[in-house]
Amino acid sequence: MSSAGKTLQLLSYFSTSKPEIGLSELCRLAKRDKATTHRHLQALEEAGFVEQNLETRQYRLGPAVLQLAQTREITVPRKASAQSVLKILADATGETTHASVLSGSTVFSLASCESTKHSTRVIIDLNQFPLHATASGLCALAFGPKNLTDAVAGNLETFTEHTITTQDALTRAIQTTRETGFGRTIRSFEEEVSSLAVPVFDSTGNFAGSASVACVATRFTSELEEKCQKHLIDASHALSKGWGGVVPDQLAAIWAQSL
Amino acid sequence: MSSAGKTLQLLSYFSTSKPEIGLSELCRLAKRDKATTHRHLQALEEAGFVEQNLETRQYRLGPAVLQLAQTREITVPRKASAQSVLKILADATGETTHASVLSGSTVFSLASCESTKHSTRVIIDLNQFPLHATASGLCALAFGPKNLTDAVAGNLETFTEHTITTQDALTRAIQTTRETGFGRTIRSFEEEVSSLAVPVFDSTGNFAGSASVACVATRFTSELEEKCQKHLIDASHALSKGWGGVVPDQLAAIWAQSL
DNA sequence: TTTTATCGGTTCATATGTTGAACCATTGGT
DNA sequence: ACCAATGGTTCAACATATGAACCGATAAAA
Numbered sequence: 001m002s003s004a005g006k007t008l009q010l011l012s013y014f015s016t017s018k019p020e021i022g023l024s025e026l027c028r029l030a031k032r033d034k035a036t037t038h039r040h041l042q043a044l045e046e047a048g049f050v051e052q053n054l055e056t057r058q059y060r061l062g063p064a065v066l067q068l069a070q071t072r073e074i075t076v077p078r079k080a081s082a083q084s085v086l087k088i089l090a091d092a093t094g095e096t097t098h099a100s101v102l103s104g105s106t107v108f109s110l111a112s113c114e115s116t117k118h119s120t121r122v123i124i125d126l127n128q129f130p131l132h133a134t135a136s137g138l139c140a141l142a143f144g145p146k147n148l149t150d151a152v153a154g155n156l157e158t159f160t161e162h163t164i165t166t167q168d169a170l171t172r173a174i175q176t177t178r179e180t181g182f183g184r185t186i187r188s189f190e191e192e193v194s195s196l197a198v199p200v201f202d203s204t205g206n207f208a209g210s211a212s213v214a215c216v217a218t219r220f221t222s223e224l225e226e227k228c229q230k231h232l233i234d235a236s237h238a239l240s241k242g243w244g245g246v247v248p249d250q251l252a253a254i255w256a257q258s259l
Numbered sequence: 260m261s262s263a264g265k266t267l268q269l270l271s272y273f274s275t276s277k278p279e280i281g282l283s284e285l286c287r288l289a290k291r292d293k294a295t296t297h298r299h300l301q302a303l304e305e306a307g308f309v310e311q312n313l314e315t316r317q318y319r320l321g322p323a324v325l326q327l328a329q330t331r332e333i334t335v336p337r338k339a340s341a342q343s344v345l346k347i348l349a350d351a352t353g354e355t356t357h358a359s360v361l362s363g364s365t366v367f368s369l370a371s372c373e374s375t376k377h378s379t380r381v382i383i384d385l386n387q388f389p390l391h392a393t394a395s396g397l398c399a400l401a402f403g404p405k406n407l408t409d410a411v412a413g414n415l416e417t418f419t420e421h422t423i424t425t426q427d428a429l430t431r432a433i434q435t436t437r438e439t440g441f442g443r444t445i446r447s448f449e450e451e452v453s454s455l456a457v458p459v460f461d462s463t464g465n466f467a468g469s470a471s472v473a474c475v476a477t478r479f480t481s482e483l484e485e486k487c488q489k490h491l492i493d494a495s496h497a498l499s500k501g502w503g504g505v506v507p508d509q510l511a512a513i514w515a516q517s518l
Numbered sequence: 519t520t521t522t523a524t525c526g527g528t529t530c531a532t533a534t535g536t537t538g539a540a541c542c543a544t545t546g547g548t
Numbered sequence: 549a550c551c552a553a554t555g556g557t558t559c560a561a562c563a564t565a566t567g568a569a570c571c572g573a574t575a576a577a578a
Contacts, residue, residue, distance in 0.1 A: 002262070002266075002298065002302045003261070003262045003263050004262055004263045004265075004266035004267075004299060004302040004303075005302040005305060005306060006263075007263035007266070007267075008263075008266075008302065008303070008306035008308060009306065011306075011323075011327060012306075014327070014330055015330055016329075016330055016333050016334060019330065019333075019334030019335070020334075039261065040263060043261045043263040043264040043267065044263075044267070046264060047264065047267040047268065047270075047271075048500075049267065049327075054343075060331075060334065060335060061327055061330055061331040061334070061335070062331070063331070063340075063500050063501050063502070063503050064270075065324055065327040065328045065331050065503075066328050066331060066332070066462040066502070066503020066504075067462060067503055067504075067505075068270060068273070068308075068320055068324040068327075068328070069324045069325050069327070069328030069329075069462065069503075070275075070328075070462045070464070070503065071273055071274055071275055071278060071320055072319075072320035072321070072322070072324050072325060073325065074275050074278070075273075075275075075278035075279070075319050075320060076319065076320075078322075079325055101322045103304075103307050103310045103321050103322050103323075104304055104305065104307070104310065106307055108307055108321075108322040108323060108325075108326065109326055110322060110325060110326075111329075127323075127326050128307075204313070204314065
């Protein structure tokens with residue numbers, strides 16, 4: 001990986017649950033040298049991507065990211081239109097909902113919305129979604145560009161005992177996703193979470209991302225699953241419309257049959 | 260500059276007015292080699308900071324910046340970033356400084372900082388700022404959303420004998436604020452206080468709040484006013500940056516002229 | 519008080535990763 | 549058919565990133 005790539009990677013360690021990170025800790029997280037990491041952080045700081053809490057000397061994300069996000073959202077407005085759809089989906093299902101976008105061969109988190117119906121909820125605090133272990137990832141593999149399968153090949157990290165770990169099982173899961181129109185994972189990424197996802201399409205007519213419902217696994221009955229499916233179909237249509245695309249007729253027909 | 264720094268710099272060429280840039284054009288903008296720039300772009304793409312429009316082959320900002328912005332927004336509240344700026348402003352002017360944010364049609368107090376220079380100080384103990392009677396309020400009216408004027412109409416409470424009480428006088432004050440770039444109130448909210456305020460802008464490019472200096476009225480000479488103006492301009496830039504925005508060029512030009 | 523173990527940050531010889539002129543392949547206009 | 553753009557790639561030369569060892573400070577433990 002290039003020096004620039006390593007530098008950028010440091011940013012991915014910042015999250016809502018870990019907003020400030022010290023030099024030593026970041027070295028451990030990134031498994032890198034202290035001197036190197038420090039230089040990388042300085043480059044990031046100079047560009048405004050991180051800033052230092054002068055009291056604790058810890059680093060946190062800087063203001064530059066806000067400007068870039070603004071430009072991105074104006075250029076490719078997806079988050080804003082996703083938000084309202086996720087809200088509706090969360091209200092209808094009573095579970096946490098989520099939208100992700102595919103960029104290159106990575107599925108990035110875009111936005112999520114928690115339902116207030118239950119006191120136990122799924123909290124999504126994740127930047128990138130493993131293709132083989134999440135419902136959104138399966139949608140990407142099933143409906144996205146073909147070269148995505150290369151990106152997962154021989155890289156099937158095990159998260160739980162239900163995670164897909166063989167190329168063969170993955171191929172079958174992708175096939176099922178294509179046949180049903182739903183990405184479906186049962187406790188495959190986190191032990192307590194079962195998810196259902198649908199693909200979203202943009203103005204090029206291609207797969208652009210996914211909408212998903214992440215259910216507390218013990219609540220995921222067949223009744224709930226059916227309810228999620230019904231509303232996910234609506235969400236896919238709504239999001240695709242918001243992103244300038246439409247759901248392919250073929251897929252719409254598959255969904256229509258399943259209900 | 261480090262390789263990582265150069266890579267990060269590329270991101271700064273993307274803007275609302277230039278959301279998509281091709282390789283050659285970016286080379287010209289950054290005055291860099293084509294091979295190098297291409298490698299840098301690949302590093303950025305891998306990390307999701309840019310993505311390629313597959314039709315035009317041009318590059319645009321990627322989804323990763325949205326997540327970082329979200330994390331930053333959640334974890335770095337505006338108050339924290341305002342505090343240090345207010346401290347600097349208070350030290351430079353020797354008077355009490357204050358930051359406020361606009362939410363809906365109300366100007367809320369965000370944070371304040373007292374200077375230790377004088378033993379008589381202005382103590383700001385206020386949750387909401389009357390739009391027509393405070394310097395921060397005038398900034399909101401002058402630079403904020405247009406519907407704010409409705410919120411004050413027919414609601415011009417009198418605080419002192421200098422308070423603006425007629426719609427006509429208010430319109431003139433707002434006009435003056437727009438023309439000078441400074442909200443200015445002399446003993447209009449409290450008998451002993453004169454204030455000067457500047458607008459602050461956020462990542463949406465809109466008015467987000469104000470920074471102000473509240474001076475003990477008897478100390479508010481033209482020399483002090485000039486000093487306050489000078490440092491308020493810096494504060495506006497600093498706060499806007501911390502909140503992910505920038506001061507509009509037009510306003511910056513007005514300030515530049517007045518000095 | 520000394521010892522130990524953190525922390526953030528810096529130095530410098532080593533060698534690794536970066537650089538850019540020259541190259542190719544496509545596209546679109548004349 | 550030609551020219552001038554575009555995006556993208558190659559490889560020798562060399563600039564720049566690297567990391568073990570270091571420093572000073574702080575804080576808890578002996």
